Amino acid sequence: MRQDHATGRPRRFAIALKDTDRLIGGVGLDGSTGDDSEEPALGYWLGQPHWGNGYAREAVAAVIDYGLRTLGMATIRAYTDPGNLASQKVLLHCGLKQIGEIDLIKPTRHGARRAPLFRISRHELVL
16 A cells, blocks of 8 residues: 555555544555456445444545546446445445446355446536
C-alpha cells in the first residue's frame, strides 16, 4: 500500500477509526471482477466488529468519488457474494446499479459461482 501511495495516485486505502487511527478495514480500486473487463473494480473489507456503523458506506463513497473525479475513471464495477445483502445495500446506497450477474473464476467463500454485478459511471455520480 505504501508503494501505491508513493505514486501520488493511490488506488488502495486503509479504513481507520478517526479517534484512534486503528485499522478496521481496507478499500480500493484495483480488484478484479473475474472477467476480461478493463474497468476498475471496487473491493473492500471491514472487520466484523465494525459492521453496521456506516464505515463501509463512508469509505466506498469516498473511493468512488476519488476514482471517478480525481483519477478520471469512466466507470467502476463491483460484485458481492449473492448472500451478502448488507454489502449489496452499501453499493446501491453509494450509487452503483445492479447490471446483471458475473461468472466467477473461483467461487466465493460461500461457494457461489455467479455473483451480482454492479456499476457506476462518472455521469451518474451525484454532486
